Amino acid sequence: MIKHLWMTALAALFAVATAQAQETIKIGVNEPLTGAVAASGTYVTNGARIGAEVVNARGGVLGKKIELVIEDNKSNPKEAVDAAEKLILRDKVPVMIGAWSSTFTLAVMPKLVEYGVPLIVETSSSGKITVSGNPWVFRISPTSEMEAVAFLEKLDTFNPPIKKVDFLSVNNDFGRGAAAEFAKALASKGIKIGVTETMTPEATDLSAQLASIKKSDGDALFVTTGVEQVTLVIKQAAEQRLTQRIITTGGAFPDQMIANAGPAGMASYHILFFSPWSADKAKYPDVAKVYVDEWNKKKWEFAGLTEGFRGYDAVMTAVEAIKIAGKAEPDAIRQALWKTKLHGVNGDIAFIKQGPEGKESGQSVPNVYIVMLKEGKVTQP
Amino acid sequence: MDQILQHALNGVVLGGTYALLGIGLTLIFGIMRVVNFTHGELYAFGAYLAYLFVALLHLDFFLSIALAALAGFALGALIELVLLRPLRSNDIDTVMLVMIGAWIALQNGEQFVWGGVAKLVPSPFAQEPLVIGPVSVAPLRLFVLGATLVLLVGFYWLIDRTRLGMAMRATFQDRDTAALMGIDVRGIYTLTFALGSALAAIAGALLGPIFLVNPTMGNLVGLKAFAIVILGGLGNITGATIGGFVLALVEEFGAGYLSSEYRDAFGFLVIIAVLALRPQGFFARKARVG
Numbered sequence: 275m276i277k278h279l280w281m282t283a284l285a286a287l288f289a290v291a292t293a294q295a296q297e298t299i300k301i302g303v304n305e306p307l308t309g310a311v312a313a314s315g316t317y318v319t320n321g322a323r324i325g326a327e328v329v330n331a332r333g334g335v336l337g338k339k340i341e342l343v344i345e346d347n348k349s350n351p352k353e354a355v356d357a358a359e360k361l362i363l364r365d366k367v368p369v370m371i372g373a374w375s376s377t378f379t380l381a382v383m384p385k386l387v388e389y390g391v392p393l394i395v396e397t398s399s400s401g402k403i404t405v406s407g408n409p410w411v412f413r414i415s416p417t418s419e420m421e422a423v424a425f426l427e428k429l430d431t432f433n434p435p436i437k438k439v440d441f442l443s444v445n446n447d448f449g450r451g452a453a454a455e456f457a458k459a460l461a462s463k464g465i466k467i468g469v470t471e472t473m474t475p476e477a478t479d480l481s482a483q484l485a486s487i488k489k490s491d492g493d494a495l496f497v498t499t500g501v502e503q504v505t506l507v508i509k510q511a512a513e514q515r516l517t518q519r520i521i522t523t524g525g526a527f528p529d530q531m532i533a534n535a536g537p538a539g540m541a542s543y544h545i546l547f548f549s550p551w552s553a554d555k556a557k558y559p560d561v562a563k564v565y566v567d568e569w570n571k572k573k574w575e576f577a578g579l580t581e582g583f584r585g586y587d588a589v590m591t592a593v594e595a596i597k598i599a600g601k602a603e604p605d606a607i608r609q610a611l612w613k614t615k616l617h618g619v620n621g622d623i624a625f626i627k628q629g630p631e632g633k634e635s636g637q638s639v640p641n642v643y644i645v646m647l648k649e650g651k652v653t654q655p
Numbered sequence: 656m657d658q659i660l661q662h663a664l665n666g667v668v669l670g671g672t673y674a675l676l677g678i679g680l681t682l683i684f685g686i687m688r689v690v691n692f693t694h695g696e697l698y699a700f701g702a703y704l705a706y707l708f709v710a711l712l713h714l715d716f717f718l719s720i721a722l723a724a725l726a727g728f729a730l731g732a733l734i735e736l737v738l739l740r741p742l743r744s745n746d747i748d749t750v751m752l753v754m755i756g757a758w759i760a761l762q763n764g765e766q767f768v769w770g771g772v773a774k775l776v777p778s779p780f781a782q783e784p785l786v787i788g789p790v791s792v793a794p795l796r797l798f799v800l801g802a803t804l805v806l807l808v809g810f811y812w813l814i815d816r817t818r819l820g821m822a823m824r825a826t827f828q829d830r831d832t833a834a835l836m837g838i839d840v841r842g843i844y845t846l847t848f849a850l851g852s853a854l855a856a857i858a859g860a861l862l863g864p865i866f867l868v869n870p871t872m873g874n875l876v877g878l879k880a881f882a883i884v885i886l887g888g889l890g891n892i893t894g895a896t897i898g899g900f901v902l903a904l905v906e907e908f909g910a911g912y913l914s915s916e917y918r919d920a921f922g923f924l925v926i927i928a929v930l931a932l933r934p935q936g937f938f939a940r941k942a943r944v945g
Contacts, residue, residue, distance in 0.1 A: 306771075307771050308766055308771030308870065308871070309771065309871055310869075310871070312770075312771035312772050312773065312869065313772045313773060315771075316770075316771065316772050346771075445916050471915045472915055472916045473915060473918070474916075474918065474919060476871075476874075476875055477918060477919070478866040478867065478872075479665075479669055479866070481661075481662075481665040481669075481907065482662060482665065482906070482907050482908075482909075482910030482911040482915055482918065483910065483915040485658055485661045485662055485665065485911055486658075486911055486915065488658075488661075489657075489658055501773075502773045502867055502869070505773075505775065505867060506866060506867060512782060512783075512784065512793075513784045513791065513792065513793040513796070514661070514784070514791060515784055515786070515791045530774075530775040531775075533777075534775055534777050535782070536782055537781075537782035537783045537784075538782075538783070
C-alpha cells in the first residue's frame, strides 16, 4: 500500500514537472560567468535576466512565460561549445544567446548548423562571424568595421586632433580584428599608424607592451579587450606615464575605476553601445528607461549597464522573433528573425543580409557612443 | 637606453614576487617531497583576503597584508594536518593526486564565495608614478619590491641562522637521522608547509592591489612557480630566488624586444632549455625523486 502511494506521488510529481516545462519557452544563454572575461559575461547575463522578467511581467509570449537556461562557458571556447551542446541537446532550447567573445562564438557556430538552432550574437565583433555563410547567426552587436566607421564621425570631438595611433589588443579574433579594422578606417582619414602590441587574455602585467608603446610618438592608443584588462591597461599606463590618450573599443568600460580613480588629470575614452550616464539621449529613451530602472531596482553595479543592455536587447529580439514565428521551433524562429524589427535599448534592431548568397547571416546596425572617464567622473565629450 | 632601464625596473619588481612564490614551493618540495599543486590557490587566497580586509572591512592596508599572511599560514597548516599527514607513508604520486584535488576544491571554493567577476583592491599609495630620471614606477610597486626584499632577507636569516632553520635543513638532508637527533620531524613538516603557504598568500596580498583579484588568478602563477623551481633546481632556495628574477627579466625583455604576443612563452622556453641542457636546474646537484 505504502509502495503504491509512493508510486502515485512520484507520478504526480513527474506530471507537474512536465506540465511546468510545457508552460515555458526556453531561451539558452551561453556566457562567460567565470574566467578572464567574467565581468562582461555576468553583466550581459544580468541584462538577459531583466529582459526575461520584463517580458514575463507583460504576460510572456504566445501565452507562455519565458525561461532562461543559463550556462557558464568559463571564458573558454571549448567550454562554449560544450555549453551550446548541453543547451541544444539536453534543454532543447529553440533559440540561444551568446557567446560574448568572437572566439567563443566562432567555436560554437558549426554546432548551430549541425543541430539547426539560431544564435543571437549579442557582443562579438569579429567580421568573420557574419560572412562565413552560417544562416543560423543573427548579430545585434556591431562588427569592428562598423564600430571603426562610426568612430570616424566622432573624430572631431578629440582636441588636439588625433594624428598618429598605436594599438594594444588582446590576442584573439576580437582584439586582432578590431586593431585591423580601426587601422584601416583611421588610415583612410590620413592618420598614421604606429606600433601594434598584443597580450594574451589572461595577462595581468602589461608593462613590457606599454614600455614599447611609450617610445612610439603616437597621440592615441586604441585598446581592445575585456573589462578586466582594460582596467589593468589604464592603471599601468598611468604608472608608466604614457602620453597617448587611451581609447577603448568594443564596449568595455572599466567600472571599478569610478570608485578607485586613476591619477589626477588622466582621462580615458570608451566607445560604448549604450551610455547609462545619458540614457535620456538614447534613440528610444522610454525603452532604455525600463531597462535602467529594473537594473537599479536590483542595486547592481551601475556601470554594468553599459554591457548589460546586450543581454536585454538579445532577449527582446528572441521574444519578438518567437512572437512572429507563432511557435517556439528553431527553424520558424530563424525565418522570423528576418522579419523582426524592434526598438532596443541601443536603438533600432533589424537584420540585413551578410555573407555568401543562399546562406546569409543576419547583421543589425547598432548605434555607437563615446564617453570620457576622468578622475572617476563620466561625461560625454 | 631609457627603455632598457624601464624594462629592467619592471622585471626586478615582478621578479621579487616570483622569488617569494618560488621559495615557498621549493621549500615544501625540498623538505617534504610534496609537489604542492595548491600553491597558486594560496596565492589567490591571500589576494582575496587582502580584498576582504581592505575593500570590505576597511582595515589598514599594511595590517591587512600581515593578516593575509597569517591566514595563509593557518590554511597551510590545516592542509598539512588534514591531507598530508595521514598520507605520509604513501608514494609521491598518490600525494600529488590528492593535492590536485585540493587545488580544484580550493579554486571552486573561491569562485563560490566571491563569484567570477574580478575585484580591485584599493591601496593607500598615490596613483601618480614616481619619476626617477628616465624611468617611472608606481609607489605601490616600490613598496611591493621593498616588502619582498625584506621578506627574502628575513627568510634567509630564518633558514641560515636560527635553530629552527637548522632543524629544517637537517630534515631536508636526512629525515631519519634528523629524527634520531631529537628533531620533531612531523612538526617541521607542518611548519614548512605553513611557511611556504604563508609566502604564497603574502605574494597574493601584495600583488592583488597591483593587478586584479579573480578565482583563476592562481593557475598561471602556480605554473610559473613550478617553472621557477625547475629553473633553480628542486629544493634549492637560492636557486628559486635567482630563478624568480631570471624568469621575470626574460619575460619582460622578451616581451619588450621580441614579441609581446609570446610573453608567457619566453619563460617556458627557458625552462625547456634548462631541462634539456641541465635537468637538475642551475644550482642543484642531481638527485632521484619518487
